Amino acid sequence: MAVASVLTERAVAGAVDDDLRALDDPLNQASFTTFSQAQGGAREATSQFRVSGMYCAACAGLIETALQGVDGVLEARVHSATALALVRWDPLRTRASALVEAVRRAGYGAVPDAAASARAQREAEQRKALWRLFVAGFCMMQVMMYATPAYVAEPGDITPDMLRLLQWASWLLSLPVLLFSAGPFFSGAWNSLRQGRLGMDVPVSLGIAVTFIASSGATFDPGGIFGHEVYFDSLTMFVFFLLGGRWLELRARHKVALSLEAGTARLPDSVERLRPDGGTELVAIARLAAGDRVRVAAGQAFPADGVLLEGRSLADEALLTGESEPVAKQPGDELVAGSLNLRAPVLMQVLRLGEDTRQAGIVALMRSALTQRPRLVQQAERFAGPFLWAVLALAAGAAAVWSLIDPSRALWVAVSVLIVTCPCALSLAAPSTLLAATGALARRGVLLQRIEALEGLAGIDMVAFDKTGTLTRDRLELGETRVLGAGGDAAALLGRAAALAELSTHPASRALVAAAGDAARDATWREVEELPGQGLEATAPDGTRWRLGRRAWVDARLADSAEVPEGALCFGRAGDAQAAFVLREQLRDDALATIAALRAEGVELALLSGDAPARAAALAQRLGITEVQGGATPADKLAAVAAWQAQGRRVAMVGDGLNDAPVLARADVSFAFAHGSAVARSGADVVLLGERLADVLVARRQARRTLSVIRQNLAWAALYNAACVPLALVGWLPPWAAGIGMASSSLLVVLNALRVAQLAPAPGQG
Amino acid sequence: MDILFILIPLSVVLVFAVIGIFAWALNSGQFDDLEREGERILGADDTGRFPPSGNVDSDQAQ
Numbered sequence: 001m002a003v004a005s006v007l008t009e010r011a012v013a014g015a016v017d018d019d020l021r022a023l024d025d026p027l028n029q030a031s032f033t034t035f036s037q038a039q040g041g042a043r044e045a046t047s048q049f050r051v052s053g054m055y056c057a058a059c060a061g062l063i064e065t066a067l068q069g070v071d072g073v074l075e076a077r078v079h080s081a082t083a084l085a086l087v088r089w090d091p092l093r094t095r096a097s098a099l100v101e102a103v104r105r106a107g108y109g110a111v112p113d114a115a116a117s118a119r120a121q122r123e124a125e126q127r128k129a130l131w132r133l134f135v136a137g138f139c140m141m142q143v144m145m146y147a148t149p150a151y152v153a154e155p156g157d158i159t160p161d162m163l164r165l166l167q168w169a170s171w172l173l174s175l176p177v178l179l180f181s182a183g184p185f186f187s188g189a190w191n192s193l194r195q196g197r198l199g200m201d202v203p204v205s206l207g208i209a210v211t212f213i214a215s216s217g218a219t220f221d222p223g224g225i226f227g228h229e230v231y232f233d234s235l236t237m238f239v240f241f242l243l244g245g246r247w248l249e250l251r252a253r254h255k256v257a258l259s260l261e262a263g264t265a266r267l268p269d270s271v272e273r274l275r276p277d278g279g280t281e282l283v284a285i286a287r288l289a290a291g292d293r294v295r296v297a298a299g300q301a302f303p304a305d306g307v308l309l310e311g312r313s314l315a316d317e318a319l320l321t322g323e324s325e326p327v328a329k330q331p332g333d334e335l336v337a338g339s340l341n342l343r344a345p346v347l348m349q350v351l352r353l354g355e356d357t358r359q360a361g362i363v364a365l366m367r368s369a370l371t372q373r374p375r376l377v378q379q380a381e382r383f384a385g386p387f388l389w390a391v392l393a394l395a396a397g398a399a400a401v402w403s404l405i406d407p408s409r410a411l412w413v414a415v416s417v418l419i420v421t422c423p424c425a426l427s428l429a430a431p432s433t434l435l436a437a438t439g440a441l442a443r444r445g446v447l448l449q450r451i452e453a454l455e456g457l458a459g460i461d462m463v464a465f466d467k468t469g470t471l472t473r474d475r476l477e478l479g480e481t482r483v484l485g486a487g488g489d490a491a492a493l494l495g496r497a498a499a500l501a502e503l504s505t506h507p508a509s510r511a512l513v514a515a516a517g518d519a520a521r522d523a524t525w526r527e528v529e530e531l532p533g534q535g536l537e538a539t540a541p542d543g544t545r546w547r548l549g550r551r552a553w554v555d556a557r558l559a560d561s562a563e564v565p566e567g568a569l570c571f572g573r574a575g576d577a578q579a580a581f582v583l584r585e586q587l588r589d590d591a592l593a594t595i596a597a598l599r600a601e602g603v604e605l606a607l608l609s610g611d612a613p614a615r616a617a618a619l620a621q622r623l624g625i626t627e628v629q630g631g632a633t634p635a636d637k638l639a640a641v642a643a644w645q646a647q648g649r650r651v652a653m654v655g656d657g658l659n660d661a662p663v664l665a666r667a668d669v670s671f672a673f674a675h676g677s678a679v680a681r682s683g684a685d686v687v688l689l690g691e692r693l694a695d696v697l698v699a700r701r702q703a704r705r706t707l708s709v710i711r712q713n714l715a716w717a718a719l720y721n722a723a724c725v726p727l728a729l730v731g732w733l734p735p736w737a738a739g740i741g742m743a744s745s746s747l748l749v750v751l752n753a754l755r756v757a758q759l760a761p762a763p764g765q766g
Numbered sequence: 767m768d769i770l771f772i773l774i775p776l777s778v779v780l781v782f783a784v785i786g787i788f789a790w791a792l793n794s795g796q797f798d799d800l801e802r803e804g805e806r807i808l809g810a811d812d813t814g815r816f817p818p819s820g821n822v823d824s825d826q827a828q
Contacts, residue, residue: 127792134788142781146774165771169778176785 020097023112029096032112044074047096049085050121051078052109059108059188061381062195066106070098079431083253085110107191122254129250133243136181139173140236146170147233167219170232177236178212181243198388203395204242207418211235211735214411227408231415234736238419241743249432249750252757256439271296271303274347292350298343302335304350305357311346315339358674365447365687374452376710380430391421391725398729412735416728420738421721429713429749436757437706444759445689446699453685456669457703459650463598463696464641466655467609467616469673471623471693472585476507478515479584482564484577493579497571500525500538500548508569509536509548511583535569547574585619594693595623601700604649608637608663637663654696655684671696698759706756713749720745 023029033047051063060078063085067076072093078085087099096112103110111121146166149158185205192199212235217226272280274293285303288294293309296302302315314326317339326342329335335348338359354360395417402410438448448454465471481490498516501509503525525538525546535549547570552559554570555577564570564580572578595605606627609616616630629640641663644651653660653667664670664684672684673691688695724741727733733741791797 127797130797131789131792134792135785138781138785138788142777162767162770165774169774172778173781 020100023096023100033096035091043091045089045091045096047087047089047099047112049087049100049103049110049112051083051085051103052111052121052125053187054078054083054108059191059199062191062197062199063103063106063108065195066102067099070094070102073099107187107194122257126250126254129243129247132181132183133240133247136177136236136240136243139177139181140233140240143170143173143232143236146173147230164219164222167230167232170230171216171219174212174215174232174236177239178208182208182239184246185239185242198385198392200384200388203388203391203418203421206392206395207415207735208235208239210411210415210418214415226411229412231412231735234734234739237736238739238743241739242746245743245747245750248747248754252432252436252750252754256435256757286354288350288353290350290353294348294350295345296341296348297345298341301340302337302348304337304354305352305359306335306337306348306350308333308335309347309349311344313344313346314342316342362447362689365449374434374450374455376452376455377430377434380714387421391418394725394729402731409731413728413731415735416731416733416738417725419735420724420728420733420741429717429753430710432750433706433710433713433753433756436754437702440757440759441699441702444695444698446695447687447689448685449687450685453669454703454706456650457652457686457700458707460603460652460669460700462604462606462644462649462651464606464608464637464644464651464653464667465625466653466660467607467611467619468585469656470588470654471591471607471619472587473691475586476511476583477586478511479582482568482580482582484564484570484579485572488578490579493571494581497548497569497579497581500528500536500546503528503538504530504536508583511586512569512581515581537574544573546572551577551580585615587619587622588691588693590692590694592623594697595625597694597697598700599624601697603700606640606644608632608640608653610634610637634660634662638666641666652696652700654693671699701760702756705760709752709756713752716745716749716752 029045029047032049033045035043035045037043054060054063063078064076067073067078067085067087070089072090073087074090075088076085077087085103089096089099100110146169149166150163182205185201185208188199188201189205192202211231214226215230215232215235217224218228218230222228270282270284271288272295273283273288274280274295280295288304294303294306298313308329308331310331312328312330315329315335316326317336329346336359337352337357395414398417399410399414402413434451434454437454438451441448478494481494483490483493494512494516498512501512503509524541526541528536528538530536531549531553533550534553535547537545537547537549540546547554549569551561551564551566551568551570554572555575557575558564558570558577558580564577565582567583569581569583570577570579571581598605604627605623605625607616607620607623607625607629609619609628609630610632611630613628613630617628620626620628629636632640637660641651641653645666645668650668652669652671653664654671655664656672660672664672669686670684671686671688674687674689686699720741724733724738728738
C-alpha cells in the first residue's frame with residue numbers, strides 16, 4: 001500500500017513536471033517567447049505570461065519580486081490591470097518552467113500567454129468571481145432577514161431561544177461567505193504579508209476575521225468576553241459590496257483585454273492557397289510563404305500583408321488604422337493582415353507574413369505598453385504602504401483607548417476603523433484609469449508606446465510639426481491657374497491640359513487631373529510623347545504640337561520669369577505658353593481644422609522642416625503658423641526643440657518616426673504616423689495608425705481627462721478618509737455603516753475611472 | 767410560533783439548495799456571455815429557417 005501511494009504521488013508530481021517541462025520545448029515556447037540578441041551578442045528571451053490570482057496593484061509588485069529572485073531573470077514587469085507579466089531572461093541561466101514555478105511559489109498562477117488559453121482563463125476567472133459574488137449576495141439577503149427581528153423587536157418580544165436560533169442560522173450562512181467568498185481577500189493579505197509587505201487586503205481581512213470571531217463568540221457564549229452583539233449582517237454585506245466593486249473592475253479589465261485581443265485573434269487558422277496547376281488546397285496559415293496566392297472569402301480576415309490580384313471588395317481596417325469606414329479595394333491595392341474582407345471573394349498575393357506584418361507590429365507594441373507600470377502608479381503604490389500602516393496603528397490605538405473608556409465597544413470601534421478606510425483610490429484607481437484610457441485610444445488607432453506619455457501629453461503647451469508626410473501628404477494639388485496669353489479661358493485650358501495629363505502617371509499630372517475633376521475634356525490628343533524631366537508633348541486636333549511641362553521647356557521666354565514660379569507646369573504650343581499651373585503640396589484633410597483647434601486650446605504651434613525655407617514658409621502661412629524653420633537638418637531641429645524647452649515650454653513633436661528619431665527622442669512627447677509594417681520600430685511615444693492629424697488633438701484631450709480623473713479619485717480618497725476615519729475613531733460609525741461607506745467609496749472610484757474608457761467626442765467630428 | 771423552530775432551519779437548507787442550483791447554472795456556462803444570447807436572433811445563420819415539413823401555417827407555406 002505504502003509503495004503504491006508513493007508511486008501515485010510520484011506520478012502526480014511527474015504530471016505537473018511534464019506540464020512545466022512542456023514550456024521548455026522550443027516549439028511551444030515560440031507562441032509566447034521571442035528571442036533577441038542583446039549587447040555583447042548574448043541571446044536573451046522575452047516571455048509573456050498571464051497571471052491569475054491578482055486582486056490588487058500590490059500583487060504586481062510581489063510577483064515581480066518573486067520573478068526577479070530567479071537566477072537569470074534580467075527584468076520582470078507585471079501589470080496589475082491586465083494581469084500580464086513580461087519577463088526578459090537569459091536562456092543560458094534559466095528556463096521558462098522555472099519562471100512559472102517561481103510565480104506559483106509566490107501564491108499565484110501563470111500560464112504562457114497565447115490568446116486561446118487567455119480567453120479560457122478569463123472565462124474561468126469570470127465564473128469564479130460571479131460565483132463568489134452570488135454566494136455572498138444570497139447569504140447576505142438571508143442573514144439580513146434573520147437579523148431584522150433583533151433590530152425591530154421591542155425588548156421581550158422575542159424569546160431568548162428564538163434569538164439564539166436566528167443567530168445560529170446567521171452564523172451558518174456566514175460561513176460560506178467567510179470561507180469561500182472572502183477567500184480572495186485572505187489569500188491576498190497572506191501573500192503580501194509573506195513577502196513582508198502590506199497590501200490593501202490586510203486591513204480588510206483583519207476586519208472580516210475579527211468581526212466573525214467576535215460575533216461567533218457572542219453567538220455561542222452570550223455572556224462571554226465578546227458581549228452579546230452579533231454583526232453577521234454587516235460582515236456579509238461588506239463582503240458582498242466589496243466583491244461587487246471588484247466584479248465591475250474585472251469586467252472592465254476583460255473588456256479592454258478583449259478589444260485589444262480582437263485585433264490579434266482575427267487571423268484565420270487555415271487559408272485556401274492556389275496551386276501552380278490552378279487547383280486550390282487548404283493549408284495552415286503557418287505553412288504560407290511570401291509569394292503565395294491565396295483566395296480570401298467574404299467575411300474572412302486577410303491572413304497576411306499583401307496585394308490584391310483579382311476582384312473588388314471592401315475591407316474593414318478599423319482595428320489596424322482606427323478608420324471606421326470600410327475601405328474600397330481594387331486590384332493593385334495593399335491589403336493588411338488581420339483586416340476583414342467584407343464584400344466579395346478576392347485573390348491576393350502574400351508579401352509579408354507573421355512577425356513582419358503590420359498587425360504583428362501593432363500587437364507587439366500594445367503588449368509592451370500594457371505591461372508597463374507608469375511612474376504615476378508607482379507613486380500611488382508608494383503612498384499606499386504608509387497609509388495602510390497608519391490605518392493599522394490607528395485601529396490598535398482606538399482599541400486601546402476605548403478599552404479604558406468602554407471596554408464593550410473597543411473591539412467594534414477598531415473593526416470600524418479597519419474597514420472604513422478606503423485605499424483603493426491609491427492602489428486600484430490609477431492603473432484602471434490609465435488602462436481604460438489607453439484602450440480607448442487604441443480603438444481609435446492611437447497607440448501609446450509608453451503609457452507614461454499620457455502624463456507628459458496633458459501638460460504640452462507647444463506642438464512642433466514636421467512638414468512632409470505630417471502636415472502634408474506626399475501628393476500635389478493645383479494651387480492656382482495663371483492665364484498667360486490674352487483672352488484665354490482658365491477653365492477651358494485646364495480641361496484641355498487635364499485631358500493630356502490623364503495619359504501620364506507623374507504626380508504633377510495627377511494633380512491636374514484631380515483639379516479638373518469632371519470638367520469637360522473635349523480635347524483629343526494624338527501622338528503623345530513623354531519626355532522624362534521635361535513634360536508631355538502631343539498633337540492637337542488642329543495639327544499643332546502642344547507641350548505640358550517645365551516652364552523653360554514649354555516656352556524659353558519664361559526661363560527666368562518672375563510671373564511663373566519655378567516648378568509650375570506650363571501649357572501651350574512650343575514657345576507660346578498659354579497657361580501656368582502653380583502646384584503646391586496637398587495638406588492633410590484635417591490639417592487646418594486641427595491647427596485651429598490646437599490654437600484655440602492655447603497650444604503654440606511651430607513648423608520644423610528639412611525642406612527649402614521658402615516652401616516651408618509658404619506652407620506655414622497657409623496654416624497660420626508663425627514659428628517656422630525651413631531647411632533644418634536633424635541637428636537644427638534638435639537645437640530648436642532644446643531651445644524651446646530651455647524657455648520652459650513642453651514640446652510635442654509630430655514627425656516621421658523613421659527619419660526624425662533624434663528630435664522625437666528629445667521632445668517631451670513624440671508622435672509619429674505609422675509607416676506600413678514599421679509600426680513598432682519608430683521611436684515615438686505615440687504612434688498614429690490612421691491618417692488623421694486630429695488624433696494629436698484627441699490624444700491630448702484624452703490625456704488631460706485621464707489625469708483629471710486620477711486627480712479626482714485621489715482627492716475623493718483624501719476627503720473620504722479624512723472625514724470617515726475620525727468618525728470611526730470616536731465611535732460614531734458602527735461596523736455596518738463603515739462597510740457601506742468603504743464599499744460605496746471604492747465603487748465610486750472604479751466607476752469614475754471607467755469614464756475614460758470612452759473618448760470625449762471631438763468637436764467638429766461625428 | 768413553535769413552527770419557526772422548523773421553518774428557520776428549513777430556510778437555511780433552502781438557501782444552500784438555491785446556491786447549488788446557481789452553481790450548476792453557472793458551471794454549465796449560462797452566464798458566460800449575456801450579450802451574445804440577446805444578439806443571436808439577429809445573427810445570419812441558415813439553421814433557423816422554416817422546419818423542413820409540417821408544423822407550418824398554411825398561409826406561410828410556400
